[in-house]
Amino acid sequence: MTAQRSLLAGLVLLLWAAGAARAAEPGPRAVVRETIDAVLGIARSEGASAARRDAAFAVVKRHFDFEAMSRRVLATHWAVASADARTRFVGLFAELLARTYWRRIANYRGGSVEFVAERVRDDGYATVATLVHTDTTAIPVDYRLQRTATGWQAYDVTIEQISLVRNYRGSFQDIVHKHGIAGLLQQMESRIAQLPAE
Numbered sequence: 001m002t003a004q005r006s007l008l009a010g011l012v013l014l015l016w017a018a019g020a021a022r023a024a025e026p027g028p029r030a031v032v033r034e035t036i037d038a039v040l041g042i043a044r045s046e047g048a049s050a051a052r053r054d055a056a057f058a059v060v061k062r063h064f065d066f067e068a069m070s071r072r073v074l075a076t077h078w079a080v081a082s083a084d085a086r087t088r089f090v091g092l093f094a095e096l097l098a099r100t101y102w103r104r105i106a107n108y109r110g111g112s113v114e115f116v117a118e119r120v121r122d123d124g125y126a127t128v129a130t131l132v133h134t135d136t137t138a139i140p141v142d143y144r145l146q147r148t149a150t151g152w153q154a155y156d157v158t159i160e161q162i163s164l165v166r167n168y169r170g171s172f173q174d175i176v177h178k179h180g181i182a183g184l185l186q187q188m189e190s191r192i193a194q195l196p197a198e
Contacts, residue, residue, distance in 0.1 A: 028126035029118040031152045035063045053102045065153040066094040072165045092188040099195040
């Protein structure tokens with residue numbers, strides 16, 4: 001085999017391996033389903049609330065891109081924030097979301113989640129539409145994801161057409177305008193301290 005043919009064969013093998021790895025990668029719907037099933041399984045399990053919360057958050061952290069969420073929430077303020085301020089904001093924002101939403105699902109026992117649609121765009125973004133069924137209603141919840149080096153990760157959740165990112169962006173922008181990034185970080189720390197840890 002000539003050197004050119006050997007090189008060509010090597011390139012073909014590399015491309016095939018990359019395609020096989022991409023094909024084996026879980027799609028957006030599978031990632032959302034896996035995350036929801038795992039978190040609800042933890043919520044329904046026995047044990048201390050704080051331990052279950054930490055376990056659920058560990059699952060969420062694998063499939064949610066909190067830095068991407070933070071960039072979108074801070075919008076133009078992200079670019080002017082220091083590296084330390086960005087790191088602190090990402091950590092505080094993730095902790096705020098974990099504590100806020102765990103209180104809502106910690107005692108979840110019933111209902112079901114219906115997967116309505118999956119839309120995958122060519123540019124590496126996707127939306128997974130679901131309906132959360134309760135005893136009395138069905139609540140539309142859409143997950144927006146992007147393909148990253150570690151697979152599909154969510155960067156926003158829309159509940160009844162209200163975007164989590166846009167909601168926090170609106171409230172945080174007012175604080176930054178009045179008190180700066182440092183003031184926002186202080187208020188976030190205070191807010192987290194007031195939320196129950198369990």
